Amino acid sequence: MDLIRHLRFFVSVADEGHFGRAAAALDMTQPPLSQGLRRLEQHLGVELIHRTRHGAMLTSAGVQLLPRARLLVDDTERLLAESQRIADAGGAVHWGATAALPVRVVTACVSALRTVVGAGAVVSTTAGATVDLISDVRAGLCDLAVIEHPALVDGIEAGPVVKIPRWLVVPSDHRGAVAERPTFPMLAGLTFAHPTRAANPPAFDTVVDLLRERGLDTQTIAACDDRAMLAAVAAGTSFGLTATPPTVTPGVTWLRMAPQAVALRVRVIRRPSADAAADAVDRVLYRDRQQ
Template sequence: MGTELVHRSARGVGLTDAGRQLLPRARLLVSDAARFEDEARRIAGGHDAPVRWGVTHGLGDDVVVRCVHALRDADKARITRVVTTTATTTELVESVRTGSLDVAVVEHPALLTGLDSGPVLKIRRWVVVPEDHPAAIAKKAQVRMLRGLILAAGPRSDNPPAHDLFVDMWRARGLDPEVVVSTGPRDLLVRVAAGGTFGVTTTPPTPMPGVSWVDMLREELALRLRIVWRSGADLGLSAGALDRVLLRAGR
């Protein structure tokens, strides 16, 4: 097109102003080309086609890593390349529906129109509180002890049905806390360590300054998950591998 994108000098090669402006777009095109190639391989049934899976932010890193390993080894005839996406349940459902993802682990309940899904699976969650809070040292902590603390939870837009049930569960037990948005597991723990905030996590009790894990309401607080995939898609190996990992994690 007659536009110079790079210039050469005695010092080497550099981008022109036009080149710098086009660089972000060029990176997107390269990324899109890679996704196009992966999709073509998947449709053609190529042996090197990756499994593109997604997982909700709420699932702990230890379980996510086990899921990746299980997907990698799901096909006994070969090692499968695994591409992982972490996103909100709403985003994951839409990505599976449009074909951007093959399979995903999402929170239950969620609107799953047009998708197939497995049974509801439960992963244990703990309440996390500031280490100097009375609930942290109580022999048997009670919900009422959390009064005065702010509840940190994911945005309602992540998955409105599950978010509403979570907040209503606390209210049904006499706790109506102020709710602030937590952007993820790390942000939750940072807020709790700073004081005045509590939340729930699937991460097992871990020595951590400023944070204590409290065991209460096991059944009510369990993270409920489902494995979803496009209707009619042949994803038995992948869905089965994820199901086994989540079943073991929930015991």
């Protein structure tokens, strides 16, 4: 029997609570659905659905087996989607980069990946939060990704941690911007513009703890990327961190403070089939660390 197909029948009936509605959702008629579910029950040796005059109810066995059935059905759908993506993509590489990665590094990674996949192949880039990129690699939506460290990457192949230079940015009219030896406590009164904790809880907690260790306990406001962060800084109410080197920006001043402590820590995570692409990106990150 087609186990996955019949498990899909079971999940649909459980979701709809009715054979007729489940059949409509599966774009089929009710008799083969009901027959298929009975064959599944016979195959498993348990009754999954209690049939009533008003609909369908899960039995005790059905309640216990539904989560596993749903997982198998969902994984099958994901497998089919991934196989289609591979078939459509040919030699393409799909990769992701944390929003904290500076543009110069992102473009260098794309150039390096093009040499791996060869002329004419496509390199597609997704920028986003670390937790989302990890999920995309797990799901096969990305072949590899550069994420912030620390992060929860259990079960995913990960490369070495690389430090990329990062600067503090403050409002140009703030006293810290003109101080001969600026300190972290000078930033008291400014909010910290930074991606939310949900974007990567371990990295968020690490940077907040670092500021507290340096004598600064401040409120955090959400800034999903450098553009949002710099806008908040230019408004005179916030400070932030950026891996983009100092540039002439109205209302904003770059400060070099505790460079080793505030450095951006990143690493490459990958699917098993993306070793060559991951190695190419690792080399880019290592070169940028040297600059």
